[in-house]
Amino acid sequence: MSEPVPPNLATDTPIVFVDLETTGGSAGADRITEVGVVEIGPNGLSRWSTLVDPRQSIPPFIQQLTGINDAMVRGAPAFDVIAPALFDRLNGKLFVAHNAGFDRGFLRSEFARAGFAFNPDVLCTVRLSRALFPAEKRHGLDALTARHGLVASDRHRALADADLLWQFWQRLHTLVPVETLRAQIDRTMQRYRLAGDITEDHLDAAPAGCGVYVFYGDDDVPLYVGRSVRLRQRLRSHLTGERRSSREMRIAQQIRRVEWRATGGEVGALLAEAQWIATLQPMHNRRPRSARGDPVDAPWPYDGAIVFEERDDAQRQRTFHVVDRWRYVGGAPSLTEATGLWSSSPAGTFELSTYRILQTHLARGLRVMPLAASEPSMTGAASAAA
Incomplete structure (x- = not known):
């Protein structure tokens, strides 16, 4: 059942506060044991959680930390069973988590194994706390709970920790002016919702070293040609970077497809870039x-x-x-x-x-x-x- 949500939140986007428990720290080798979601949307607030059968044993120290043991997850649904409904619950919403790279990485890997491409916009509450309260030294969830008077019902369980993030979010609205909070959220957010048909997996295939690239827009119109000594990193900066210029953001909004070419070095990148600019005449490149x-x-x-x-x-x-x-x-x-x-x-x-x-x-x-x-x-x- 949904609960009402306080008005004048610092974002109009539907939000999901997410926490996971896992069998370890490697998204490639370990698996999820529990998912907790607090969802804020037009119909109010709702909470959802489930244990997940990781199909592997839970190490003793993880059992001690979370209280989740092998017997508890035996008979729980495996991730591929909950994947379609969970994807629908999370997709298209701002993904908020503490040390969000960890939770996003696990979910992205699990969803990929289940056949889903999961690339949400992400807001990390550790980074947001550091941006808003730079004088504070500690920004772990225990530190936020103590500093802001949050109420922990069952620490290191997924739904309880997701609910702490929702409490922290509400507390911020009493401590920080809404416009300041909006600006910091926009600055801190990592935008992984990529353009057109471009996915994270697609970018993973781009060369890490020297190369050239061209962005295309609607109707395959060439938008921009560039080069970089770290091509994959540069593409990510264009599409997901948090410190993009206004010009880069305008280009990013138009991108539908990207093409690249590895060059092995800077001279080749210079030559290929110049030739592509002359041939394609992209609209956002300055003409030589x-x-x-x-x-x-x-x-x-x-x-x-x-x-x-x-x-x-x-x-x-x-x-x-x-x-x-x-x-x-x-x-x-x-x-x-x-x-x-x-x-x-x-x-x-x-x-x-x-x-x-x-x-x-x-x-x-x-x-x-x-x-x-x-x-x-x-x-x-x-x-x-x-």
């Missing part, structure tokens, strides 16, 4: 300006196409980049594939951006070799003609 004296063509100082190698040692990745007559052909993970890429590529026109980038990096000692070379050892860089 021509300067007085820029050539419309330039002599090519090599007998044919050249290749240079970049290595991402952290990712154990090699990329061979091909350039032919001031045109960037592309990159490939092997010299053989790079040769095939060049041989199947149609002749192109002079690219001013490629000319500028290579002139700069050749002057800095970029090592190149003729593409026809049979061994992938680099020869000394040749200086480009002015």
Whole structure:
């Protein structure tokens, strides 16, 4: 049965305060033993909880901490049984938890095993407490309970701890002006509700190292091309980061699809980014300006196409980049594939951006070799003609 909710809360979004008990701290190896949810929505407040059969034994120290033992969960539903109803209960609501990364990580893993993609917007009450009360040193749930006079009915049980978060939320509304609280919630919230068809799992497949990316909007209109030495992290920052600029937030609201390419290094990323911008003409990129004296063509100082190698040692990745007559052909993970890429590529026109980038990096000692070379050892860089 729903209970009434106090008016003038600091967010109009439906909220779920969530706590879990588990068999341990690893979302990959351990499993959930109990779920507790306090839900705040247009129909008022409701509470829900269930024990969960983890299908593995509960370690003794966890049994001592939570009071949940193997006998209690025997006969309880497994997570895949409760997954559809729990997903409906949580989906589309602001997910509030203490040390929220822990609870979100476990639920995301369990939901994934049950065939659901769980990517809620998340508010961590530890981080919110630190933002609102920076002079305080301790922000654990026991510290919040003591500091704010919360009433713990059964500590380290899922529903009781979720209810403590609801009490803390109510207490904040008596201590902090609503507009200040709204601003801190917006600043602290982590937005994992990704754009279009982009999911967390999709981003997990993005390269961790150097690369380029392009965001597309409705009707596959190119929005923005960028590059990064930490591509996956940069994509997350665009889509879920809490410190986005107003411009980045405007772009994020339009994104429906993302495409990326690993480059193995920064020079390849510069070349690929410039070529994508010139080809796609995305609406949110600044157009490169021509300067007085820029050539419309330039002599090519090599007998044919050249290749240079970049290595991402952290990712154990090699990329061979091909350039032919001031045109960037592309990159490939092997010299053989790079040769095939060049041989199947149609002749192109002079690219001013490629000319500028290579002139700069050749002057800095970029090592190149003729593409026809049979061994992938680099020869000394040749200086480009002015």
